[in-house]
Amino acid sequence: MLIRENYGSGKFGLSIEIFPPKTAAGDAALFESLDRLTAFQPGFVSCTYGAGGSTSKRTVELCVEIQKRYGLTATSHFTCVGATRDELLDWLKFARQSGLQNIMALRGDPPAGQTDFQPVAGGLRYANELVALIREHFPDMGIGVGGYPEKHPEAPDAETDLNNLKRKVDAGADAIFTQLFFVNDNFFRFRDRCEAAGIRIPIVPGIMPVTEFGRIKRITSLCGAVFPTELASQLEAVQTDEAAQFQIGVEWAIRQCRELVSRGVPGLHFYALNKSPACEAILKEIRET
Numbered sequence: 230m231l232i233r234e235n236y237g238s239g240k241f242g243l244s245i246e247i248f249p250p251k252t253a254a255g256d257a258a259l260f261e262s263l264d265r266l267t268a269f270q271p272g273f274v275s276c277t278y279g280a281g282g283s284t285s286k287r288t289v290e291l292c293v294e295i296q297k298r299y300g301l302t303a304t305s306h307f308t309c310v311g312a313t314r315d316e317l318l319d320w321l322k323f324a325r326q327s328g329l330q331n332i333m334a335l336r337g338d339p340p341a342g343q344t345d346f347q348p349v350a351g352g353l354r355y356a357n358e359l360v361a362l363i364r365e366h367f368p369d370m371g372i373g374v375g376g377y378p379e380k381h382p383e384a385p386d387a388e389t390d391l392n393n394l395k396r397k398v399d400a401g402a403d404a405i406f407t408q409l410f411f412v413n414d415n416f417f418r419f420r421d422r423c424e425a426a427g428i429r430i431p432i433v434p435g436i437m438p439v440t441e442f443g444r445i446k447r448i449t450s451l452c453g454a455v456f457p458t459e460l461a462s463q464l465e466a467v468q469t470d471e472a473a474q475f476q477i478g479v480e481w482a483i484r485q486c487r488e489l490v491s492r493g494v495p496g497l498h499f500y501a502l503n504k505s506p507a508c509e510a511i512l513k514e515i516r517e518t
């Protein structure tokens with residue numbers, strides 16, 4: 230199924246993002262989680278592409294395995310990092326021939342310690358170039374791209390970032406999947422600005438339930454997501470109680486998702502981090518309301 234077929238005309242698109250585990254035990258845990266999460270009938274599962282291109286072939290193989298096991302669409306993420314245009318095309322050919330229909334097309338992050346993204350000689354600098362490359366050579370593939378309700382950390386301002394998002398849309402992206410956020414109003418403002426800029430493709434909010442305060446602090450400091458004081462102080466009050474942290478994180482995400490759904494989002498994209506309990510708890514609640 231193509232990404233865009235998950236949204237519109239009465240449909241609600243659920244997608245689950247996972248990452249390729251590094252060990253056999255990690256694989257087993259991932260599939261246990263997917264056994265549970267696929268019961269909620271996601272439109273697709275997406276699998277990340279390791280920083281620096283570290284999981285290149287593995288990401289595709291995992292997508293193929295997921296498609297075979299669950300009979301649902303798996304979407305491979307793909308970045309411009311460390312590859313020439315020809316190498317990017319070789320990988321895309323491999324992904325297509327392996328049976329993948331969609332790509333989440335990203336630029337990727339600069340290596341740790343560097344602030345500027347430097348493409349390799351003959352490589353691509355921005356995700357809009359990757360979208361254009363896919364559209365030119367694999368016109369029948371579905372393309373998702375990243376969007377940043379609270380601005381991409383490298384962008385000088387929100388307007389510039391929005392213009393750059395528009396470049397990806399104009400190059401042929403089918404849907405936007407946002408960076409995780411905890412403050413819905415920031416998403417709604419972003420959605421309004423996208424609308425005003427003429428962006429007409431689905432904008433799917435990215436939700437990451439907080440289950441461990443320490444881990445989420447690291448993640449938000451890397452991606453620049455605003456961490457609301459109210460949520461931080463609730464979590465700080467139960468720093469040594471994992472079950473209480475989980476409960477607070479899940480309740481926050483349920484409130485977020487209910488409001489997003491009531492205000493007409495086309496779907497939800499869950500950053501599941503290969504675990505199921507938080508997403509299951511949220512999906513049960515929002516399916517029942």
Ligand SMILES: Cc1cc2nc3c(=O)[nH]c(=O)nc-3n(C[C@H](O)[C@H](O)[C@H](O)COP(=O)(O)OP(=O)(O)OC[C@H]3O[C@@H](n4cnc5c(N)ncnc54)[C@H](O)[C@@H]3O)c2cc1C
Pocket residue numbers: 276277278279280281306307308333334335336337338339354355356357374375376381382383384385389390391393394396397406407408409435
């Ligand atoms: C849904 C989602 C999934 C992700 N999955 C992965 C993954 O699997 N692997 C991984 O390594 N990373 C992943 N990331 C992280 C992503 O690679 C980083 O956020 C990266 O820093 C930017 O990627 P991008 O595709 O948004 O880049 P771009 O759209 O290229 O934007 C990067 C920066 O450049 C600016 N810019 C964009 N185009 C232009 C232009 N033409 N001219 C001038 N400036 C421009 C933008 O404003 C922005 O500041 C994901 C992010 C999201 C939101």
